[in-house]
Amino acid sequence: MSDERTNQARVAIKDRGRSELVEAAAPLAPGQDGPPYLIAGLVALGALFLYVATLAPTTQFWDTSEYIAAAYVLGIPHPPGNPLFVLLAHTWGLIPWVTAYAERVNLFAAFTSAVAAGCWFLIGERWLRPIVPMVWPRRLAALAAAICSAAAFTVWNQSVVNEKVYTVSLCSIAVVLWLVVRWGDQPTADRRDHYILAIVYLLALTATNHLMGLLVAPAVLAYMVTEEPVQEHVVRLLVTGFVLGGAYAVFWAYSDPHGTALRVGAIAILTLAGWVANRTGHLRFAGLALGVAVVGVSVWAYLPIRAHFYPPINEGEPTTWDALKAVLNREQYGKPPLTERQATLFAQIGMWLQYFSWQWGRDWSPSIQRGLAVIFGCIGLLGAWRQWKADKRAALAMTALMVTLTFILIFYLNFKYGFSQYPDRAQLAREVRERDYFYIASFALWGVWVGIGLATLMEWGREWLAEREPSDERRWLFMTPMLLMAIVPLAGNRLTASRRGETLARDFAYDMLQSVEPYGVLVTAGDNDTFPLWYAQEVEGIRKDVVVLNLSLGNTDWYLRQMQRRPVFPFDSATAPAVYRSRSWAQPTGRVLSFS
Numbered sequence: 001m002s003d004e005r006t007n008q009a010r011v012a013i014k015d016r017g018r019s020e021l022v023e024a025a026a027p028l029a030p031g032q033d034g035p036p037y038l039i040a041g042l043v044a045l046g047a048l049f050l051y052v053a054t055l056a057p058t059t060q061f062w063d064t065s066e067y068i069a070a071a072y073v074l075g076i077p078h079p080p081g082n083p084l085f086v087l088l089a090h091t092w093g094l095i096p097w098v099t100a101y102a103e104r105v106n107l108f109a110a111f112t113s114a115v116a117a118g119c120w121f122l123i124g125e126r127w128l129r130p131i132v133p134m135v136w137p138r139r140l141a142a143l144a145a146a147i148c149s150a151a152a153f154t155v156w157n158q159s160v161v162n163e164k165v166y167t168v169s170l171c172s173i174a175v176v177l178w179l180v181v182r183w184g185d186q187p188t189a190d191r192r193d194h195y196i197l198a199i200v201y202l203l204a205l206t207a208t209n210h211l212m213g214l215l216v217a218p219a220v221l222a223y224m225v226t227e228e229p230v231q232e233h234v235v236r237l238l239v240t241g242f243v244l245g246g247a248y249a250v251f252w253a254y255s256d257p258h259g260t261a262l263r264v265g266a267i268a269i270l271t272l273a274g275w276v277a278n279r280t281g282h283l284r285f286a287g288l289a290l291g292v293a294v295v296g297v298s299v300w301a302y303l304p305i306r307a308h309f310y311p312p313i314n315e316g317e318p319t320t321w322d323a324l325k326a327v328l329n330r331e332q333y334g335k336p337p338l339t340e341r342q343a344t345l346f347a348q349i350g351m352w353l354q355y356f357s358w359q360w361g362r363d364w365s366p367s368i369q370r371g372l373a374v375i376f377g378c379i380g381l382l383g384a385w386r387q388w389k390a391d392k393r394a395a396l397a398m399t400a401l402m403v404t405l406t407f408i409l410i411f412y413l414n415f416k417y418g419f420s421q422y423p424d425r426a427q428l429a430r431e432v433r434e435r436d437y438f439y440i441a442s443f444a445l446w447g448v449w450v451g452i453g454l455a456t457l458m459e460w461g462r463e464w465l466a467e468r469e470p471s472d473e474r475r476w477l478f479m480t481p482m483l484l485m486a487i488v489p490l491a492g493n494r495l496t497a498s499r500r501g502e503t504l505a506r507d508f509a510y511d512m513l514q515s516v517e518p519y520g521v522l523v524t525a526g527d528n529d530t531f532p533l534w535y536a537q538e539v540e541g542i543r544k545d546v547v548v549l550n551l552s553l554g555n556t557d558w559y560l561r562q563m564q565r566r567p568v569f570p571f572d573s574a575t576a577p578a579v580y581r582s583r584s585w586a587q588p589t590g591r592v593l594s595f596s
Contacts, residue, residue, distance in 0.1 A: 067162055073311050113155060215409065218403075363492050383450060458479040461482065512533060
């Protein structure tokens, strides 16, 4: 490569028999500024402050109560079990950040999202270097990108309560994307290998939280295969992937008790992969990659190990290999194959567009929300276009990730019609709730493109002022007010995204349990009337003498076995309503449920 380049490199690649020049981000030169980690830390701290200021003080409806209770008792939540989250949240909950355990776990969601915000700043700052050469305007534009990502409605709303495990996945996506950017900036081969191994480990590890974290893999590959020299890196990555794929094939072939032919074939594939790795000189690296991947996915072992101790929350009860596979494959939910669309693909894309319109001003009227969606959509597309002009390698990675997080994910999830979609069509089969949280990463990533788009508007304004203002620094200064656009989602989501002061779910659980006479059975049907009761009993110890019997879960054999094993807890009259204190209540003997 030429010695004169500083911000861009041209990599020659073959495309349909002809040579085409593709601009790619060059590694940082020795004299260039390194990543602004201190500022990124301050950005993350600012995001954390925002989330803490709007944090839920206790549990909420839907899956919040289940996950908090599972973390507290080291249990197993609904499939796929999310063992990494349970272990991390349980450890985090042991630290007395605040008094209430539920608030501690909610703070964990805020922390992971704040780390992601810091990574979005670093990624934006690095990829803005070919566009904004001056340091302080570039970092302000990267700050705008981080604000748009962190304050998008779904990101903000999911970061102030631990309703799902997706903030951990969001954090892992942001960290892995930053690691691959740093990998591209390393001149030394050995140090680059360390980054690749770290990426492989994190991808394997995040899979044990939720498979959403793996969606960053196409962006990683897109960024790596366009690195120069192309041939050597492609061979190395393909060989490593071949070995990992062979090991995966052996693992699943041995999970089939009747799969003798599959086992032989899988072993043959792994053997061939090892031979190819040895012949190409990549056996050691492929072995290391396989080793760190095994260490990462080993967290799955938590499920069968913990299930054998029969914790109070033990969904799926994966004590056998078949039960473990059923949990990992989410067989309990029985979704149709992808060829059977539960709604038209057009409607499913429309659902995502509806959720996108919520991101920038959810507090305001629907017409304003749609208008802001058009504005932020156009600014984001402008940022994508400018990135393709300035740094095709980074743009390829960003586009691959965005396509994966939108179109591919939409097709794979195969949702029914949205909960609030087409309100005039009552006969449509709908999702039981809004599903915007599945697309949380796409909305956060769009914020990065919005930041690049705002920087592009600054760049154009600077060029327009060239004949009027000789000072380049002053021209950038005059254009910085454009970045105030990033404040819009902060102002437009501050009410709806906030969970501050919300205690309804906890109050509901307390009142429901206290209304039941001692040793009574409380029959429930779904998530919202069951999970808060689990939380109240397991975390706060409220009325554990009451048996909560869920009719939906009663259709499964594992739940009935758990009810049979459930001990009868003594009634505590000191904490019960006054109406139940006037007499003594004999503690029942025997099982809650009994079968022949």
